[in-house]
Amino acid sequence: MPKPYRFIQVGLGLMGHAWAHTIMPRLIQMGKARPVAAVDLQPESFWKAQQGLGLPAEKCYTDLERAFAENEADFVIIVTTPATHELVVDIALRYDMDILSEKPITDTMQSTCRVYQKVKAAGKKMAITLSCRFDQDMQTLERAIKSGKYGRLNYVVGRFTHNCRKFGSWGKFRHEIPDPLLIEGSVHHFDILRAFTGSDAKTVYALTWNPPWGEFAGDSTGMVIIDMLNGTRCMYEGAKANACTYNGWHNEYFRAECEDGTLELHRRWLRVMRDYGWNHPLTEDLPLEQQPVWTNEWIAEMFVDWLDGGPPPACHLDDEIQCAALLFAAVESAHTGKVIEVQEFLRSHLNAVGTTPAPATV
């Protein structure tokens, strides 16, 4: 496949705007990617592809099938709502394309496993843009934990709290779907917890609900306990209907308790506390790491470099199927009140579609 890699962007909503205006223009300028078409059900969104990607009006489609039939491309970028991801994957595979998709892989475990089976059977490349794990603050903390400077990791605590209680304040569809906190929010934090602990999940227990003032059809608030395969533990608080946005997107709280240091990240401020006395920890600020780009811009670049023969980005499908398993096991736990064995949950769902997962990370 010659560079620049040609792509079709499907979805020009809120996040589609970011893909068209910020994420892909950098790669287009670098000569690594070239847009050939964009698709959205709503023609009033086409201006985003025209202004951001420089596509002419006739390359903006409402009909998915026509867009793929009329434009040869190397990969698709999926930025539609989660319940529609599988149908876009199906079309992309029919046209022999690789796939860069917004999180979550899809909106149910069954559909996620079908996507996994189909992509693996077709031998195509797929990565999921779980962008938060690739942000500067999260990467700095992950690298600090893994540096070994602070000893062995014991457990991690995470917090994500918002005031998005009014209908539509977190994008309309999230107020209408089941389990919005877990499926549209916590999926990022589960991925971060997997990265921090360097392990996939063994068991998960989730308690979720929606307070009376939360204008959500599903649960907007939750507490989750995760036991990782390597023996580390995680505790997570997520809330979208609180009185204030204390640890919102890109400002989350994570505390990694290591043997020789407490690493605390709060609203992009990272510090380590070490102290063997009483109640007066010695604190040291840790500067955030620097590199040209983070989050989706970095993932998109790693993805096209993968198409070009480079290594896969960490968020490739075989890795992210584990994040999906943790996500939907948490949903199952929230619905049943049971502790869910995540690896068994994943195996049984993949077996049902005739495949098996890659080995878990321990």
Ligand SMILES: NC(=O)c1ccc[n+]([C@@H]2O[C@H](COP(=O)([O-])OP(=O)(O)OC[C@H]3O[C@@H](n4cnc5c(N)ncnc54)[C@H](O)[C@@H]3O)[C@@H](O)[C@H]2O)c1
């Ligand atoms: N990584 C992140 O930080 C981040 C942030 C926000 C959203 N997202 C993800 O991006 C995706 C889109 O979210 P959003 O907030 O942009 O939603 P949105 O509702 O604003 O936009 C979705 C768009 O998809 C279009 N669409 C739906 N079905 C379609 C179909 N069959 N064919 C063509 N177009 C179709 C809709 O018309 C709409 O314009 C979701 O998967 C979401 O989880 C990721």
